[in-house]
Amino acid sequence: MSTDPTQDPFSPYFTGPFQGIPTRTLPSDTLAFSIHLLSSATPDALQQLQASLLSLAAEWGKDYIWQRTPFSAHISPDGTHISGTLEYGDAIDDEWFAVAILLEASRRHPEAWIRVFDSDGEFLLIEAAHALPRWLSPEIAEHRVWIRQGKLWIIPYVKGGEKRISLSEALRFLEECRMEALVRDKDVEREALARTREYPAAARRHLHRARIVVPRKVAALLNARPESVAAAVEAFYIRDPVSLKALQRPREETVFPWTDTVEVTAAFTKVLFAQLKGQMWLPPFEARFPLTEEGKVDVGVKLTAGYEILLARENDVLLTSDARRSMVQDLRALLQAGLKEPTDQEIAAWPKDSDGEEWLNIDFSEFEKDLKGGNVNGGWGEAEQEGKLKKMVDRFEQFLNDDRAGLGGALHSDEEDDDMSDSELEEGEDKDVSFDEEEFERMMREMMGLPPDKDTEEILRMQAVMEAELKQAGALQEEKAPGLVEERKEKEGDSDIDDYDEERQVSLDYTLAKNLLESFKGQDGMSGPAGTLLARMGMRLPRDEPEEAAVVGKGKGKEVV
Structure with a gap:
């Protein structure tokens, strides 16, 4: 199946604004509905129903702000029913507001059969999942759920019959059957329509x-x-x-x-x-x-x-x-x-009223505790911050040096037993995965400025001699770790290689911490590789403050936990 190269962000013929990166859009969360009058679907009846529906939406939605698209309804091109879509984006309340409008319309027009669904399918049944009868599975639910006269009706499944029914088959059943042939489960109805009960008052809230x-x-x-x-x-x-x-x-x-x-x-x-x-x-x-x-x-x-x-x-x-x-x-x-x-x-002369923002307040410590399954206790002070930075570096190096770490990342101590048993069960599957861990480790070390794993003493000696000559000539000024390098005590018998190793390790630790923090800062408060990697190692960094705030609070930066 061929695709349009102008719509492929990785195609040289891509017509979008940012070649190589897919265009960012909101999730395609959309509600769709259709209203059928069956045998009474005359042009005049459909127009009257459409006008009544839009009038109801305008009445209930006065001064309401829809997240993406306002409530709308139109007569289908073939003139058989009324349909509409509503893009609600992140505002799930918009979806339920629309359902409440349709529910009220079904009370005002008892001859109408209304079907609502979204990108998840029959979402009314999803809402009432724990109250559904066993026979009403997702495989057979499509086109079976209808609203009429403010109630929820379900077309039953006949054992031995077709599990899936088309829209035309569902409409034929509704037109030919008596109401007693339909299923109305009050528990399912109560759960499925629970969020619509307080409208239109809820829209104001x-x-x-x-x-x-x-x-x-x-x-x-x-x-x-x-x-x-x-x-x-x-x-x-x-x-x-x-x-x-x-x-x-x-x-x-x-x-x-x-x-x-x-x-x-x-x-x-x-x-x-x-x-x-x-x-x-x-x-x-x-x-x-x-x-x-x-x-x-x-x-x-x-x-x-x-x-x-x-x-x-x-x-x-x-x-x-x-x-x-x-x-x-x-x-x-x-x-x-x-x-x-x-x-x-x-x-x-304009209104000056404003609402409180208490509803925005969240206890993030408790929230993160729930997410991570434990509480992270931290304090303030530069000594503690240095310890936490060192812990961050140590954990990152441990991650790279963990021979057991594969595609899933480094193993945590509390996960070892479970992961070992999982690896034994999935041994056959792992053999099919082609992954060069040595090459991955080499690339990561090179990216983070870490030394190669197989450096020899001779290479280190040559580097020490070269750096000493460059420093003496004034051509090399190595970046020191401010505040982290303490004055080393002279130890009798220490070799030049030992001195070089110690200085280089401190420099590398500082460089690694600096690179990680700058990478995290570059995320600008959003998700990214640095934040994900640190979270995997159990490190939680606060969001970065603007530069001015950093100057005002110099020496009292936020803690790393």
Whole structure:
């Protein structure tokens, strides 16, 4: 089966923005639904049902901010039913809000049969998994789950019959059978629809109002199109090196320069606000954004950056949704038409309410304890930090020198027994794996600046002589480990090789620790190889602070645990 080379990021014909790296997008979490009137599906009946459904969605969703796409419904091209899709991204509440709207529509239109599913399939049954009868397995569930009159109905499986049924077969069954032939399990119904019970009131609880500082033009855009905040947050949240170029242009070429800032109240959903608030981000110098962790300014800076990224024409290729493209076109048209910026008097009359952020507070120590299965006790102080850095280096070298470590990584002491038994059981499978451990170790040592494993005394002696001559000539200045190298005591009888070995080991340990920490810092708060490797060795590093914060707290950096 051939593939389009223009869509393959590793093809020289790739038409995307970043050849060699797949374009980053949000997960394709999408809800789909279809509404069937069966024999009563006349054009007029479908149009009336569509209008009623959209009116209900507008009534319940007033002032609600959808994560990716708003609730919509359209009549199918063949004129037989109504269908719609909803991209909810990370906001699972959007999915259940849509189900609640459909459930209410089924009560108002008792003749309608409604089917809902998402990228996971029959997700209503997944929600009620522990209450399902044994016969209702995933293999036979497709097209069997329907909503009518606010209740959940299941087309039964007849022993000896077809396990899988098509949509047309399901519709034929619904049209020809009596209601008594369908299965309605109240336990399954209760569990499957539990999250829809508190709507539409629950939709209000998903919103979060926050005071933020933004340029006056952004404030005007938020006032005119408050729903656009979702698109701006998404643009910032999935930023990549290509899209960030929009922030590196001269100030006069930017759409929203950080000038004439005002404080306003912006409406988010809790998911959107958390996506902004939880991001550790150091803006590019060219953007001229203020470097501060103050909540109002920090969130405002990120939101402004999101709007700048969203409206940059070079980033249009990153818009993968029709709804997003339509939103961007609308915002550009609004700005080109001369969006009137609010005066200070107008802003003073706007609502100033804001919500508390207590719901964001999480006991991360307990959270990480649960994740890792134990508590990590740490303290403060430079002596302890040096000990932890040395432990990090020792564990990394132990990882490389562990002869038992293979594709799965180094063995932990509490895993040895289990891993040994697993290796015995899977011995046959391991023989099929081709992996040159010696070559891997050599490459890792070379990358981290560690010495080759097979250095001889003669090589070390020659290196010591060469370095001594270079130092004497002033051509070599070896980087010393500040604060970690103590003055060595003279020992009678020590050879030059012993002296060289000790100095080189300290230098290598420092270089290794320095490289690991710089690699971790380069991750910019995201996941990466350094963080993953250190976590595998039981090391947990805090997220890096901005440079200014590091200067203020010099000598009191965060602990390594």
